Amino acid sequence: MSLLRRGTALVLTIYLGESDQWQGKPAYVAIVQFLREQRCAGATVLRALAGYGAGLRLHERGAGRWSSDAPVVIQVIDQPGRLRRLLPHLQEMVGGGLITLYEVEVHKYTHARSRGLPTNLPVTQVMETEVTTVHLDTPVAMIINLLMDAPFRALPVVDEQRHLQGIISTGDLIRADLLPVRRGVARTALSLDSRTAETVANPLAQASNLQAQDVMNRQVRSISRDTLLSEAARMMVETGLKRLPVVGPDQTLQGMLSRSDMLQVIVTSxxxxxxxxxxxxxxxxxxxxxxxxxxxxxxxxxxxxxxxxxxxxxxxxxxxxxxxxxxxxxxxxxxxxxxxxxxxxxxxxxxxxQEEVRPGIVRLFTNWARGKPGHLPTGALHTSTGKxxxxxxxxxxxxxxxxxxxxxxxxxxxxxxxxxxxxxxxxxxxxxxxxxxxxxxxxxxxxxxx
Known part of the structure; x- marks a missing residue:
């Protein structure tokens, strides 16, 4: 199960008959089991009082008992990426019925406890499974483009079998002198005037001949799927890390756990x-x-x-x-x-x-990001007639x-x-x-x- 975040989500609704089967078991049971195995945020099965489908056959309660083929509705609300990934398999499982999909806005999702977090809750219940990855030979220029626009700040590096090889964060790029300032400042600078954009774009151009394996951090702290949330939180606090890759027994990447994921759990517990x-x-x-x-x-x-x-x-x-x-x-x-x-x-x-002062400020922030103290000459801030x-x-x-x-x-x-x-x-x-x-x-x- 994955925590559902505030914001845009999808509602998946499946209409089928109670007697529909999938591989020897009721289809609605098989679908719910599949959704649970795929760690969806939750699923609800509703059994209708009456209804009819494309065949116009009426199913209703009569003679004090339910029809043996009453309409059944399954509803799931989850992250768009996950539901779209599962949709092809769900379509295969529904031999006859109706599947709808539409957007909703999640305002609150909670499973709050009166005190604390379950001591037996593993990270697999919280981690993000839809993880963007790169390979050892992925050009660093492509990686920078991905990180500049993505909601995440790190990319796991994997081989062809998805074995974790390393990780590249925006901090790694700054330390390698490939990203001059933190990502938010870089994105802002690139959207401003041409001179300010150049102070960021020129260092980015140095990445043209590099690959992921040239800059990735090979000393990756990872956790297993069975690691408890409390253990993962302690590791983050002790190391200062903001994200941890989650790997299987063979070191294949299973997901990512971020500080935001942990804080989302704190919101509920x-x-x-x-x-x-x-x-x-x-x-x-x-x-x-x-x-x-x-x-x-x-x-x-x-x-x-x-x-x-x-x-x-x-x-x-x-x-x-x-x-x-x-x-x-x-x-x-x-x-x-x-x-x-x-x-x-x-x-x-x-x-x-003012426009003419911005390049100097970017250079100052560049030294700051790399741990080099610096000061902008006070006079530089008075060269403009601006306010x-x-x-x-x-x-x-x-x-x-x-x-x-x-x-x-x-x-x-x-x-x-x-x-x-x-x-x-x-x-x-x-x-x-x-x-x-x-x-x-x-x-x-x-x-x-x-």
Whole structure:
């Protein structure tokens, strides 16, 4: 079974007769078993009171008993890629009947428990099985194109038998000097003016003669299908990895488990370790409420209190310096009373700066991505007649926050996953900044309570 994510999904509906058979068993039973084996999010079988099909034969309840061939409806809601992959086999299983397929918008999918995650839940129940892979001889230029447009940030490298050989992430490409900046900045730069695009496109051109085997990381940490979620979460926390390949006994790739997959589980069954700590800041632990599941406790109990902030009139050069030093790669903009006014990321700065300054900013972010400290000469930010001068000119005013006392860990988790934000400022009733909570913090929630 795979967790169904918020967003677009497909509804597959199958209409058939109760007496229909597939390989010696009722077809509806065989179909549900097949869907379960393929780890679909769920399936429902409904037995009709009455109905008729293409043959115009009426099936109805009569004489106090059901027709021996009552209409049966099977409905499945799942990710589009998975259902389209299974559709040919399902069509074969339905000898006579009707199959429909249409899009829906998933707003919430939950199998929430009152406390924690099942201790016997393996990663195979959560991992993504529709994984894009590349081969050892795949050109790196093609890999970069795939990663620039894809929702994922890593590509497993496999041989012809799908044996895992390595992995290539955007971080690997940055370390190999093939991707100058993180993917979001690169995509933004390529969509801006020609000079800014060239500062990213020129390094990308160096990949023209390279193959996957030349740049892939061969020291891959992988897990088996039977690995428990808690074990996978601990490995992610201890290594700092954001994704893990899942392999079979013969090292064939079976799927991928990402940090987002883990957090999606927390949304439905969150866990919290009272001893957990962030990789960069200790989590502030206030007094938890006795005997209350952690997902129902105020988010203030687990936030980071050390937050990089600037005010709206902070000069842009100082904003950039603060951003480079920030452990969260975000700067929160506050007023004199620490009320949240905006948030700033590297993309916010790049998109709002004047055209002639952007190439220098990209080069600065390139050094930052490669761990090389650097500063943009303050004068470079004053060469234009534009109005971008201070934090207020570049900040994103659409800030998603959570209330320190009024909102629970569960609500913070759901909001983070629903909005796609990686960092959420935590505020009091008057919108004063109290701290932040991020995805890396939330992953620690998987490690203790169950």
């Amino acid at each position: 969150p866990l919290m370790s009272t001893q957990a700590s962030s990789r960069t800041q200790p989590l502030t632990q206030t007094k938890p409420l006795a005997n209350m599941p952690v997902q129902q406790q105020p988010v203030v109990a687990y936030m980071q209190t050390e937050v990089a902030t600037v005010d709206e009139q902070t000069l842009l050069a100082d904003v950039i310096d603060a951003l480079i030093l920030s452990s969260t790669k975000r700067i929160v903009v506050v007023d004199a009373e620490r009320r949240v006014r905006g948030i700033i990321s590297d993309i916010d700065i790049l998109t709002r700066l 971008v001068r201070v934090a207020a000119d570049v900040m994103n005013r659409d800030v998603v926050t959570v209330g320190e006392e009024s909102e629970t860990v569960q609500q913070a988790l759901e909001r983070m996953m629903a909005t796609g934000r990686k960092i959420l400022p935590v505020v009091d009733a008057q919108e004063h900044l109290q701290g932040v909570i991020g995805r890396s913090d939330l992953l620690h929630l998987l490690l203790e309570e169950g």
